[in-house]
Amino acid sequence: xxxxxxxxMIIAIVALIYLTFKGMNGFVASLAATVILIVTxxxxxxxTMVNTYAAxxxxxxxxxxxxxxxxxxxxxxxxxSGAAESIANFFFSxxxxxxxxxxxxxxxxxxxxxxxxxxxxxxxxxxxxVPMFRKANISKNLMPAIFLYGSVVLNVVTPGSxxxxxxxxxxxxxxxxxxxxxxxxxxxxxxxxxxxIYFTWSAKSLRNKGEAFVASESDAALIAGxxxxxxxxxxxxxxxPYVVIIVLKLILAKSMSSSDSVCTxxxxxxxxxxxxxYKYLKGHIVKDFTAGWLSSINALLLTAALMGxxxxxxxxxxxxxxxxxxxTMADKMNPYLSAVVCINVFSGVTGASLSGTQIFCSTLMDHxxxxxxxxxxxxxxxxxxxxxxxxxxxxxxxxMMAAVCGVTTKASYKHVLAMTVITPIALALIGVILATxxxx
Numbered sequence: 001x002x003x004x005x006x007x008x009m010i011i012a013i014v015a016l017i018y019l020t021f022k023g024m025n026g027f028v029a030s031l032a033a034t035v036i037l038i039v040t041x042x043x044x045x046x047x048t049m050v051n052t053y054a055a056x057x058x059x060x061x062x063x064x065x066x067x068x069x070x071x072x073x074x075x076x077x078x079x080x081s082g083a084a085e086s087i088a089n090f091f092f093s094x095x096x097x098x099x100x101x102x103x104x105x106x107x108x109x110x111x112x113x114x115x116x117x118x119x120x121x122x123x124x125x126x127x128x129x130v131p132m133f134r135k136a137n138i139s140k141n142l143m144p145a146i147f148l149y150g151s152v153v154l155n156v157v158t159p160g161s162x163x164x165x166x167x168x169x170x171x172x173x174x175x176x177x178x179x180x181x182x183x184x185x186x187x188x189x190x191x192x193x194x195x196x197i198y199f200t201w202s203a204k205s206l207r208n209k210g211e212a213f214v215a216s217e218s219d220a221a222l223i224a225g226x227x228x229x230x231x232x233x234x235x236x237x238x239x240x241p242y243v244v245i246i247v248l249k250l251i252l253a254k255s256m257s258s259s260d261s262v263c264t265x266x267x268x269x270x271x272x273x274x275x276x277x278y279k280y281l282k283g284h285i286v287k288d289f290t291a292g293w294l295s296s297i298n299a300l301l302l303t304a305a306l307m308g309x310x311x312x313x314x315x316x317x318x319x320x321x322x323x324x325x326x327x328t329m330a331d332k333m334n335p336y337l338s339a340v341v342c343i344n345v346f347s348g349v350t351g352a353s354l355s356g357t358q359i360f361c362s363t364l365m366d367h368x369x370x371x372x373x374x375x376x377x378x379x380x381x382x383x384x385x386x387x388x389x390x391x392x393x394x395x396x397x398x399x400m401m402a403a404v405c406g407v408t409t410k411a412s413y414k415h416v417l418a419m420t421v422i423t424p425i426a427l428a429l430i431g432v433i434l435a436t437x438x439x440x
Contacts, residue, residue: 009349012034015029016394022410029394034308043315056308061304064119064259067119068123071296073270078124080288081273084131087238088129088131100135100138105195106150112151114162120266126405130215139211139213140214140405145418153419153420159188169357169361175379183434183435186434187380191423240272241269249262252264303396306351306394307352319349322345336436340381340382357382381432
């Protein structure tokens with residue numbers, strides 16, 4: 001039965017990846033994969049569907065509902081007011097055509113490092129990115145990789161990152177999020193260089209191949225300012241809501257939970273946006289707010305469904321095999337290298353770096369600490385490595401970002417693979433080399 005369970009879990013994950021990659025709705029694909037997993041694991045069917053899959057899905061849906069809806073409403077008001085276009089014009093005038101991708105990466109990183117979740121950053125950055133990408137004639141298929149790289153990879157590799165996975169690791173290890181400063185700076189410099197070079201080169205390469213910017217139906221309001229002569233808000237009014245969100249998030253960080261502070265900050269930013277840009281929203285502000293609020297539901301449903309599948313994976317027969325495999329690896333390889341392998345197994349199976357990190361901490365961390373290795377080096381290596389296989393095609397964050405950007409997972413995934421799977425693993429291996437020679 002154990003062998004069937006292992007094979008079944010692999011088939012279920014492969015099926016989910018394949019169906020998602022082929023464009024099937026993520027919710028439907030997760031249901032199909034969950035059924036395969038339940039049957040092959042010998043789990044009670046309806047009990048697992050209701051009390052594990054649906055319960056986990058409902059918990060995620062409820063936990064993120066207001067955060068997603070408020071962020072999406074804010075995004076819609078940014079579009080309709082023309083504020084997003086004003087900000088895009090400003091960045092475009094500074095960075096120019098060649099640096100549009102670099103600018104988007106940096107903006108995503110700065111918002112993430114201020115403590116805003118990657119799930120939410122897409123709603124804040126997308127309205128600004130679309131006009132920039134249109135003017136630079138850059139394919140939107142690069143967007144998910146850019147948003148993920150800036151808001152997740154660069155954020156996590158930076159010393160002092162407020163990422164939940166960094167906090168979880170530092171608490172378990174008893175270290176600081178500023179640990180391994182020399183290693184961290186080396187990895188950060190490499191990460192920035194790789195990101196800027198790759199995205200700039202890819203944008204040019206895609207244009208040369210004839211793959212240019214293609215607007216989706218929802219992009220009409222974002223490009224109206226430059227195509228219809230629409231009067232746009234001045235820059236200071238356009239950027240004020242962003243300033244409010246970032247400053248308020250930092251102020252509330254010590255008195256509220258991360259999710260509450262983000263939700264409160266974005267709601268405040270939305271109110272400021274509605275008031276200061278009222279003349280540009282007059283007559284349709286309620287309609288825009290409602291449209292934005294409701295448009296987030298599908299993205300949230302996709303995210304919750306994929307996380308529901310991950311919860312079933314965690315209780316399946318086959319998952320224990322992978323835990324045992326990881327423990328075997330820990331005893332047979334360089335401890336830092338085996339840590340990279342183990343945490344990638346967990347992140348890949350669950351489709352999320354945070355859940356992979358949490359599983360690693362609860363099952364293997366004490367085993368690694370008993371080996372007497374450098375805690376600070378282990379912290380930095382694990383945080384970087386956890387972002388590797390977590391971004392396979394069934395990753396909830398990627399699927400959600402692709403949906404928001406209006407691109408297919410198939411067309412956009414090759415860039416995600418290069419920058420948020422291969423690159424973090426390569427950076428983690430560089431960390432292993434540095435730790436092995438004593439550079440921490």
